[in-house]
Amino acid sequence: MRTLHTAPLLRRTPDGEAVPGHAVLVGGDRVEAMGPLAELIEAYAGVRVRRWPGTLGPGLTHDGPLPMAPTPRERVHALLRHGVTTVLAEHLTDPALRAAVDRSDLLVLSAPVPPHLLPGGRADLAVHDADGTCLVTVVAGRIAHRRT
Known part of the structure; x- marks a missing residue:
């Protein structure tokens, strides 16, 4: 719709x-x-x-490590609360965190691009x-x- x-x-x-x-x-x-x-x-x-x-x-690009939180899902949600829709791949080395980012549909980039x-x-x-x-x-x- x-x-x-x-x-x-x-x-x-x-x-x-x-x-x-x-x-x-x-x-x-x-x-x-x-x-x-x-x-x-x-x-x-x-x-x-x-x-x-x-x-x-x-949406904004987060250029740094994701905020600390008890679970990967909560780390992603912390970004969403700030208007972030894009993250950099270099900060997603933990497979559980990468999976949470993928489930959220955040855009993952290899380098920052102005939104x-x-x-x-x-x-x-x-x-x-x-x-x-x-x-x-x-x-x-x-x-x-x-x-x-």
């Missing part, structure tokens, strides 16, 4: 210009379109709309509030973390 994710502000890159009134259309695990919310709602009548507070942007949102790209999104707290993390099109 297609979903429009929108927030008061949208950034295509973590440090890019914040644009008001825009949205990201997600279909499956891909970004299908981006643009003004009103235009996307008109073009995709009946689409589910998720409205989030804060700033919507690409960005673009049509046709993987639907890895995060919403952060004004103080930087992650409110929502979307990994490959599905909500993997939502702050309650």
